[in-house]
Amino acid sequence: MPLQAPEAAGPSLDEWLDGISDGFEAAAGAAEVHELPLRVAERPVRILFAGRPLREELGRAVEHLAARGDAAPELTVHAWDSDRVAPPPLPEAEPGTPRGAILYSSDGRRSVAYQVGLGQLSAYDRQRGRAWFWCRSSRALPFWEPSAPFRQILHWWLGEHGLLLLHGAAVGREDGGLLLVGRGGSGKSTCALVSLAAGLLYAGDDYLAVAPGAEPRVHGLYCSGKLEPGHSKLLRHLPAPGFEGDAAADEKSIFYLGDGFRPQLSHGFPLRAIVAPVVRGGAPRLERLGPAQALAALAPSTLLQLVPARQETLSAMAALLERVPAYRLEVGGPVEALPAALERILEEIRA
Amino acid sequence: MRYRVKSPHVISETVGGETIIVNLASGHYFNLQGAAVDIWTALERGDASTNIVADLERRFVAGDGEIRVAVEKLLAELAEAELVEPDGEDGAGASVPTAPAAAERTPFVAPSLTAYTDMQDIILLDPVHEVDPRGWPHASASA
Numbered sequence: 001m002p003l004q005a006p007e008a009a010g011p012s013l014d015e016w017l018d019g020i021s022d023g024f025e026a027a028a029g030a031a032e033v034h035e036l037p038l039r040v041a042e043r044p045v046r047i048l049f050a051g052r053p054l055r056e057e058l059g060r061a062v063e064h065l066a067a068r069g070d071a072a073p074e075l076t077v078h079a080w081d082s083d084r085v086a087p088p089p090l091p092e093a094e095p096g097t098p099r100g101a102i103l104y105s106s107d108g109r110r111s112v113a114y115q116v117g118l119g120q121l122s123a124y125d126r127q128r129g130r131a132w133f134w135c136r137s138s139r140a141l142p143f144w145e146p147s148a149p150f151r152q153i154l155h156w157w158l159g160e161h162g163l164l165l166l167h168g169a170a171v172g173r174e175d176g177g178l179l180l181v182g183r184g185g186s187g188k189s190t191c192a193l194v195s196l197a198a199g200l201l202y203a204g205d206d207y208l209a210v211a212p213g214a215e216p217r218v219h220g221l222y223c224s225g226k227l228e229p230g231h232s233k234l235l236r237h238l239p240a241p242g243f244e245g246d247a248a249a250d251e252k253s254i255f256y257l258g259d260g261f262r263p264q265l266s267h268g269f270p271l272r273a274i275v276a277p278v279v280r281g282g283a284p285r286l287e288r289l290g291p292a293q294a295l296a297a298l299a300p301s302t303l304l305q306l307v308p309a310r311q312e313t314l315s316a317m318a319a320l321l322e323r324v325p326a327y328r329l330e331v332g333g334p335v336e337a338l339p340a341a342l343e344r345i346l347e348e349i350r351a
Numbered sequence: 352m353r354y355r356v357k358s359p360h361v362i363s364e365t366v367g368g369e370t371i372i373v374n375l376a377s378g379h380y381f382n383l384q385g386a387a388v389d390i391w392t393a394l395e396r397g398d399a400s401t402n403i404v405a406d407l408e409r410r411f412v413a414g415d416g417e418i419r420v421a422v423e424k425l426l427a428e429l430a431e432a433e434l435v436e437p438d439g440e441d442g443a444g445a446s447v448p449t450a451p452a453a454a455e456r457t458p459f460v461a462p463s464l465t466a467y468t469d470m471q472d473i474i475l476l477d478p479v480h481e482v483d484p485r486g487w488p489h490a491s492a493s494a
Contacts, residue, residue: 292370314363322366
């Protein structure tokens with residue numbers, strides 16, 4: 001969809017990033033800065049939060065990746081809101097622009113994405129290894145944001161290192177695991193979260209990093225899980241939700257699994273298979289899935305959520321499907337039967 | 352008629368003998384099977400429709416006019432789905448077919464295009480506006 005150019009001339013991308021950076025510095029001068037050193041996909045990353053409320057909102061889903069912070073960060077993310085300071089320079093959307101529109105600009109070295117309705121700005125400077133995340137207020141984040149923060153920035157940064165940020169869940173063992181893919185409502189979150197009760201490792205239920213090389217590997221990013229409020233009642237092993245969703249408002253409940261499942265939160269494991277759950281009812285039923293069907297389950301839900309979506313990303317996903325087998329798993333019956341079905345896949349691959 | 356794939360908003364990949372196409376503008380995605388895979392590959396190469404028909408007729412066994420009708424029908428479906436757009440008349444730039452000899456021809460499998468619209472809500476909610484690399488508020492030249 002085209003973006004109509006406003007009449008007034010605006011800043012260059014360079015000037016604009018300078019303005020964004022200045023915005024964070026102003027916030028850092030008005031509130032205490034909280035540093036969170038992490039290890040993301042085996043690389044040192046540092047997040048600087050201006051103000052404790054934002055640290056508490058957006059830090060929780062990545063706490064399990066906390067590192068000592070003695071390595072020089074390859075990426076530093078600067079996060080702030082405008083509870084105390086003026087917003088950074090923002091583009092003005094044309095009247096009638098859909099509330100969820102993403103305004104995106106990149107010159108290859110620097111990238112910026114602004115979510116108009118949400119009032120969230122993500123920016124990335126590849127050469128400097130610096131990124132910025134701004135939101136209007138830590139008190140007005142959409143319910144899903146704290147469960148998977150900074151994903152647009154991670155999408156840019158991971159891509160620089162040959163990794164894919166994928167929409168999916170992952171569970172497994174130290175020696176190998178499964179990537180669960182499909183659109184929302186396909187059952188991947190239920191499969192992943194019920195697997196915690198069976199002792200499987202958990203690398204995430206919504207977004208993951210995947211190294212698609214000769215030996216594909218999943219890297220966990222977030223220790224959160226999202227479920228429809230009705231489904232969460234079936235999984236009594238889960239901790240109390242960090243956010244209790246209202247089904248009538250199309251909200252999901254958010255669980256933070258550092259509470260009670262920390263030993264099972266995995267930083268990653270070799271990827272052995274891709275599984276596309278489909279809600280059908282009855283006992284879990286498993287069948288092999290052709291690579292095209294697997295690509296259709298994997299690719300659109302990832303490509304349509306993040307910018308930029310490129311041909312190379314789709315090609316990398318297709319190459320991944322040539323290296324690992326894919327299965328279709330019919331679910332919908334008793335959830336207790338799901339972990340055994342997933343373990344069966346892992347055993348079949350080992351055999 | 353010559354058609355061009357509407358890249359970069361349309362991306363595709365062929366795996367396991369089938370092609371998956373994603374229209375990033377509409378949020379729809381598609382599965383191509385049978386001769387549709389060959390036709391799509393030819394479109395990506397920039398082949399004109401007459402060349403596509405001639406190439407398929409050299410490679411596959413089919414009834415009189417069957418391949419031409421099938422190609423025209425698929426091209427119309429692809430255009431309707433906003434995956435391709437007209438790009439001039441047949442002629443200059445036509446590729447040279449590298450099809451096997453007639454003796455090696457195999458039965459023609461009619462092209463099949465299946466559309467999936469279950470992801471379009473994402474695009475309706477979160478359309479992406481790509482703008483000029485100089486930054487806002489300069490509009491993209493392609494906008």
